Amino acid sequence: MTERSDSGDTESGSYVEAGEFDRDTRYLTTRITADGRDGYPVESGRYRLVAARACPWANRALIVRRLLGLEDALSLGLCGPTHDRRSWTFDLDPGRVDPVLGIERLQEAYFARDPGYARGITVPAIVEVGSGRVVTNDFAQMTLDLSTEWTRFHRPGAPDLYPEALRAEIDEVADLVYRDVNNGVYRCGFAGSQDAYDAAFDSLFARLDWLEERLATRRYLVGDTITEADVRLFTTLARFDAVYHGHFKCNRGLLTSFPALWGYARDLFTTPGFGDTIDFVQIKQHYYLVHTDINPTRIVPKGPDLSGWLTPHGRDVLGGRPFGDGTPPPPPHATEQVPSAHTPLAA
Incomplete structure (x- = not known):
């Protein structure tokens, strides 16, 4: 996702808003479904998931695609970790061009869908390969x-993430x-006033305290x-x-200061399917x-030192069956x- 406004310098844009941060949630809500009711039926090879490892919202799609084993049906295009105020770009590919879509900027796929598209050029996005349009x-x-x-x-063996x-x-x-x-973390980081920051900070840590209590007795x-809920929090x-x-x-406390959350x-x-999608350098x-x-x-x-991610978590004693x-x-x-x-996984 690109969290930007239309103000600010040409290259990077401005993120901090006056008062409280208000995310633009006006997305392209066309769905790709088994029956194709929105005009886009599920088909192997027809679509390409465009993501960025740096983005937490795109990271969800990377994890779910991995867990379900959709790699062969839904190809993956990865943008680099940075973008300017115009668009995410395919910095990681030879010639800085996505090898399947043939574009330098994800913006091109949005404009193929709507030449007047004026909102954020966000990841994740699913693009129809044949038309080059964001679905x-x-x-x-x-x-x-x-x-x-x-x-x-x-x-075979894919988990049911949304039973x-x-x-x-x-x-x-x-x-x-x-x-x-x-x-909530964005509402803290992009707050434009002390009151907005304080309110977001308090809500964030109240919810983390709630999660700490919830996860103390369940895996x-x-x-x-x-389930999907775990993907979204992770x-x-x-x-x-x-x-x-x-x-x-x-900064009330690091994640490591929450025993249950840190173990979880x-x-x-x-x-x-989880840690093997995390690129701390790009993040x-x-x-x-x-x-x-x-x-x-x-x-x-x-x-920070990342080696702690590989220390024993001891969560197995709570039972549960991951998949x-x-x-x-x-x-x-x-x-x-x-x-x-x-990643510390290869250490």
Whole structure:
């Protein structure tokens, strides 16, 4: 996702808003479904997921795609960790061009859909390869549809991340986590007044305290298996000490100061499909290089020490079955592996 306004300097834009940060949630809500009711049926090879490892919202789609085994049905284009105020760019590809879509900027796919598109050029986005048009950037619905509409292409042993019997509870927990934690860290970091920051800070840590209590006696957020709710919380927790604590002033305490949450985060990090999507180098580059109104020097910190992510978590004593009746995903495709220098998993 690109959290920007239309003001600010030409290259990076401005992020801090007067008063309270208000995220623009007007997404392209066209859905890709099994019955194709919006004109876009689920088909193998027809679409390309465009994401960025740095972005927590896109990271959700990367995890769900991995867990469900959709790599062969839904190809992946990865943008680099930084962007200017115009668009995410394909800095990591030869010639800085996506090899499948043939574009330099994700903006081109949005303009192919709507030449007058005036909102943020966000990731994740799913692009129809043949037309080059963005179909959807509705990140919340996107992962639910990967779970419920793309079942024909799920791998054998794929987990049920959105079990029907638990959907109401998953939605309730996910909504609270989104409001106070996923978006709450941005409401702290992009607050334009002391009152707005204080309110966001208090809501964030009140919810983290609530999560700490909830996870003290259960291994996962809802039920006894990994669900969509866990995916949504994890991507924020993975960035908390590396970025949000300092850069966004979410500094009542580090994630490591919450025993249950820290154990829970480490448990998921070492679960196939989660930690192997996390690129700590790109995460830090994104926040510290792009948000120049918060970090005008663009200095990227060397810390924190990441070795703690691999320390024993002890969460197994709480029971639970990570994949339910399913199985872990195989290792990521060679072309989609996070560089070993960017993750403690290869240490």
